[in-house]
Amino acid sequence: xxxxxxxxxxxxxxxxxxxxxxxxxxxxxxxxxxxxxxxxxxxxxxxxxxxxxxxxxxxxxxxxxxxxxxxxxxxxxxxxxxxxxxxxxxxxxxxxxxxxxxxxxxxxxxxxxxxxxxxxxxxxxxxxxxxxxxxxxxxxxxxxxxxxxxxxxxxxxxxxxxxxxxxxxxxxxxxxxxxxxxxxxxxxxxxxxxxxxxxxxxxxxxxxxxxxxxxxxxxxxxxxxxxxxxxxxxxxxxxxxxxxxxxxxxxxxxxxxxxxxxxxxxxxxxxxxxxxxxxxxxxxxxxxxxxxxxxxxxxxxxxxxxxxxx
Amino acid sequence: xxxxxxxxxxxxxxxxxxxxxxxxxxxxxxxxxxxxxxxxxxxxxxxxxxxxxxxxxxxxxxxxxxxxxxxxxxxxxxxxxxxxxxxxxxxxxxxxxxxxxxxxxxxxxxxxxxxxxxxxxxxxxxxxxxxxxxxxxxxxxxxxxxxxxxxxxxxxxxxxxxxxxxxxxxxxxxxxxxxxxxxxxxxxxxxxxxxxxxxxxxxxxxxxxxxxxxxxxxxxxxxxxxxxxxxxxxxxxxxxxxxxxxxxxxxxxxxxxxxxxxxxxxxxxxxxxx
Numbered sequence: 001x002x003x004x005x006x007x008x009x010x011x012x013x014x015x016x017x018x019x020x021x022x023x024x025x026x027x028x029x030x031x032x033x034x035x036x037x038x039x040x041x042x043x044x045x046x047x048x049x050x051x052x053x054x055x056x057x058x059x060x061x062x063x064x065x066x067x068x069x070x071x072x073x074x075x076x077x078x079x080x081x082x083x084x085x086x087x088x089x090x091x092x093x094x095x096x097x098x099x100x101x102x103x104x105x106x107x108x109x110x111x112x113x114x115x116x117x118x119x120x121x122x123x124x125x126x127x128x129x130x131x132x133x134x135x136x137x138x139x140x141x142x143x144x145x146x147x148x149x150x151x152x153x154x155x156x157x158x159x160x161x162x163x164x165x166x167x168x169x170x171x172x173x174x175x176x177x178x179x180x181x182x183x184x185x186x187x188x189x190x191x192x193x194x195x196x197x198x199x200x201x202x203x204x205x206x207x208x209x210x211x212x213x214x215x216x217x218x219x220x221x222x223x224x225x226x227x228x229x230x231x232x233x234x235x236x237x238x239x240x241x242x243x244x245x246x247x248x249x250x251x252x253x254x255x256x257x258x259x260x261x262x263x264x265x266x267x268x269x270x271x272x273x274x275x276x277x278x279x280x281x282x283x284x285x286x287x288x289x290x291x292x293x294x295x296x297x298x299x300x301x302x303x304x305x306x307x308x309x310x
Numbered sequence: 311x312x313x314x315x316x317x318x319x320x321x322x323x324x325x326x327x328x329x330x331x332x333x334x335x336x337x338x339x340x341x342x343x344x345x346x347x348x349x350x351x352x353x354x355x356x357x358x359x360x361x362x363x364x365x366x367x368x369x370x371x372x373x374x375x376x377x378x379x380x381x382x383x384x385x386x387x388x389x390x391x392x393x394x395x396x397x398x399x400x401x402x403x404x405x406x407x408x409x410x411x412x413x414x415x416x417x418x419x420x421x422x423x424x425x426x427x428x429x430x431x432x433x434x435x436x437x438x439x440x441x442x443x444x445x446x447x448x449x450x451x452x453x454x455x456x457x458x459x460x461x462x463x464x465x466x467x468x469x470x471x472x473x474x475x476x477x478x479x480x481x482x483x484x485x486x487x488x489x490x491x492x493x494x495x496x497x498x499x500x501x502x503x504x505x506x507x508x509x510x511x512x513x514x515x516x517x518x519x520x521x522x523x524x525x526x527x528x529x530x531x532x533x534x535x536x537x538x539x540x541x542x543x544x545x546x547x548x549x550x551x552x553x554x555x556x557x558x559x560x561x562x563x564x565x566x567x568x569x570x571x572x573x574x575x576x577x578x579x580x581x582x583x584x
Contacts, residue, residue, distance in 0.1 A: 100315030
């Protein structure tokens with residue numbers, strides 16, 4: 001449904017996107033994760049026909065984005081990372097305007113707008129002015145706006161950015177509901193954890209390149225290889241440092257008083273060895289607990305590996 | 311309206327804006343005060359009220375003033391049409407809809423012109439007063455109104471095109487007012503200055519330049535419709551041809567701006583546009 005072949009976007013000598021090869025199958029949700037400046041927005045902008053690729057090709061629903069932009073625009077619903085709303089329009093008028101832009105007939109537009117507003121929990125706001133809505137409500141309204149012409153593909157650029165924690169949770173609920181519509185969705189975020197519960201596959205972008213692609217299930221399975229240990233106790237500082245330095249499975253240690261948090265890439269048996277090593281060096285342990293590594297830490301681990309390779 | 315949803319949306323937005331009734335009411339009150347003052351001055355100390363020659367002067371003065379006011383008001387409503395959308399971050403979504411660049415530009419030009427056209431309409435009763443005093447014949451009034459409407463659409467089109475080409479509303483406003491300044495002030499002052507110079511036998515060459523510059527001045531051309539000055543057919547061809555060509559020339563980079571697939575042919579960095 002979405003396919004890019006050696007897609008490149010260059011500004012002067014700087015590569016914003018470099019040789020991007022991406023395939024998103026029909027009806028699946030693909031998440032792109034990366035830090036700011038990784039090339040996510042440029043990629044999505046090219047797919048939304050807003051920016052022209054320097055070289056390479058991109059297809060959406062079988063249409064090529066540079067040569068068939070009109071067809072691509074009809075096939076997609078695009079939500080930019082930063083957007084404005086029209087003042088002096090009510091929520092209903094706002095949705096009707098975009099329905100008119102796509103040539104949706106008045107009756108269908110009216111019915112669909114009401115359904116979508118209920119769907120994004122804005123049913124009670126249909127007669128409110130758009131600029132009177134909170135940021136979180138406006139973001140949900142944008143999701144409804146993207147769906148007004150019933151597109152096959154949704155391209156959502158950081159839909160939860162700039163939201164407070166409550167609005168972020170509400171948006172996540174809406175995004176999870178989006179899955180049930182069976183649309184092909186390409187969604188970007190700089191928070192991997194946010195996409196973990198939404199996406200089928202996740203790609204990590206760094207420096208304009210897609211450095212890793214994996215299904216969320218596979219990533220979570222890999223995450224079992226990394227453990228986060230929560231250790232508290234008392235003893236000489238050198239003893240702690242020595243024990244951690246001598247264990248090759250200790251990847252990272254962060255002091256979080258009154259304990260330390262250890263990212264550990266070993267088995268349960270090796271974990272027991274670390275506990276024994278600490279005690280042998282005179283450390284009195286109060287707590288030695290393991291908590292599951294979340295997808296965010298796995299992402300950090302992957303990007304760290306990339307940087308080390310550089 | 312359904313053919314151009316942007317036009318319908320813009321009408322709705324503009325007419326709901328708080329400044330709209332203020333502008334319309336302020337304009338009508340000012341024009342009414344001026345008309346009554348001029349008519350009062352006209353008949354003061356006279357034994358008869360109907361003085362066609364003097365009323366004709368009132369008609370001319372009102373028409374020229376109205377033209378000047380709408381010429382300088384139009385950029386205020388049109389110069390931020392596209393650049394304002396860009397600054398409010400609404401353009402990026404608009405460009406991903408199937409609306410054509412031509413449809414976007416036409417919608418913006420007509421919606422910007424609508425309020426100015428409304429100003430012309432509300433001033434009609436005042437013209438009827440002048441008409442009552444024998445200052446103008448209906449054909450003259452219609453011709454002057456038609457010409458004013460044409461100029462509103464023309465200036466709105468130029469302002470919307472500058473607004474599309476320039477990245478910021480500040481720049482598009484400067485460029486729009488520079489264009490209006492050329493149309494109304496520069497062509498008039500320099501054209502008329504050359505005409506005075508042409509009265510000297512040594513400077514006869516100036517007459518041609520004077521005629522050409524004055525032909526580009528909407529006030530001069532409007533005065534010809536009111537029968538105060540005479541212009542040749544060549545002057546009308548020059549006026550319409552020059553400004554049609556200017557709109558066509560500016561439309562090319564404007565469409566390039568709205569159609570990103572053509573951007574790669576233009577110099578510059580499109581990353582900053584949307």
